Amino acid sequence: MYNEIIKLPFQKALSKLNINEEVDIILEFPKNPEHGDLSTNIAMQLAGKLKKQPRQIAQEILDTIEYDKELINKLDIAGAGFINIKFSNKFYSQALKNIYEIGNNFGKSDKGNGIKVNVEYVSVNPTGLLHLGHGRNACIGDTIANLYVWMGYVVTREYYFNNAGNQMNNLAKSIYARYRQQLDNPDFPFPENGYHGDYIKEIANDLINGNSDKLIEENEENLTIIRKFGEKWCFGKIKKTLERMSIHQDVYYNEDSLYSDGKIKDVIDEFKKKQIAYEKDGALWLALSKMGLEDDRVIVKSTGEPTYRLPDIAYHREKFLRGFDLLIDIFGSDHIATVPDVLAGVKALGFGPDKVKVYIHQFVTLTENGEQIKMSKRTGKSYTLDDLLDEVGPDVVRFFLLMRGISTHLEFDLGLAREQSDKNPVFYLQYAHARLCSVFDNAESKGLKLNDDVDFQLLQHETEINLIKQLLTFPDFIELACNKGEPQVLADYLRELAAAFHVFYHDCRILGVGDKLSIARLALAKVTLIAMKNGLTILGISAPTRM
């Protein structure tokens, strides 16, 4: 939008002045409205290179630059050498016309150009229920996937899991113990590192209901049946919880298939061929120290069993082989140590590390009245994501989990979340949407319909111009949120958009001000409605028509 109108004249002016230094023309939105609508620090950037005063360079640019005076009111120099740009209202009415004509797709982009992206998130093994931390991971992953879709990428949403190994056996033993305790022996010993959660008792109960005492003998065969039962039970719950938050994933990738399909062996062979794997003490080591990392690590234990690194590397390789151009991983901070190893391994296999983006989010703490609520697994009294969804509903959960930057610890304030009032920030956005819908309902009942014959130049009020300004940046914020992997960027933007709308709504009547003006304001309202709806959709939050 701003490119042709602003950047081009600047570029031309610079070349006329024979300034050929490589500089980006950075445009900023000044905080202080007295500094114009847009400003650039180009003169200051050039000052060092040209060894001249910034203000002098700025003056030379202004003496040379040619621009459309219908669209730009004035350019002036301020402060240390900023060039401030002030647009005309005509600029804004034209800009609004442009985005009005885009319609429902406002905010969509084709910059992704059909590039195939795989976003992997949640990826919890089926040994238990989802808690708040998983919820954060799920919402971040789902929203980032949505952002990529809106940016024109082709997105696959993936869930990676492991249904073999120690933890699953542990689950089976835990269920078995509860099964015996409920069935015939209240004192049956519970495994030392077993899963203490109450859900294990539920599983045991369901097991009894379906099988009675058929599985009472402790043998390999029965434990396998119990393990599979537990896996299915947990997966069912996990998927149901995710569904409540409108999260659907396309591919459930089983780690086990990497073994059965020989992918693990392929990777070992390739590492050996490249001479970055070696045997020592009966184990196979990956020579990470040759790749700039501190220590070499074991990838196959002396027992012949791979460590987690190997399947993780094989899995990433497999995703590339499946044809993805970009891999995105969403991890909790507990995975932070494994990332460099896996990335180094993937790189060693010839896949550029710039093709893998890893987003690591910090933990969630649940608080109420300033006090922390424990979510420990040990005690069995864990507060699950389902509990939270029951209590405050999916919109509040999603918004709360997305409204902070992913790299900060997130404090989930249960008291605030429960609040069904104006204190709760999510309602501020939803209310803007509901208000807009109601305006259109009223317009329709008055027989006023939006058509293509809109005189956008009637929009001159300060709050109208301000709302237009806000709307114009919607696509930029989607792109920024996508590139940064930060849903919060979009959440913040939507709050500001809602604020700009509420102020406009307060100061300017939309209906009953004469058909021509009403139509123009309805057009502005329409674009706002679309942006708000699209933004909420990307965040996975419902857009109510009535509140």
Next chain:
RNA sequence: GGUCCCGUAGCUCAGUUGGAUAGAGCACAGGUUUCCUAAACCUGGGGCCAUAGGUUCGAAUCCUAUCGGGAUCACCA
């Protein structure tokens, strides 16, 4: 002890990648509705940007050290 994240208003957090007088929500004090939803709007108080140095025209932002909170460390995943 090593690595990573964080430290900004009473609380929870932003800060457009180094720019102009550091922002928002909540909380607190006050005000606005014969009029499209008051879940809204307006006004006000509130800050040594953890601390100490450094880099430069310019630092909350970059570098170094220190302090404090969290995560992590393996032939566990």
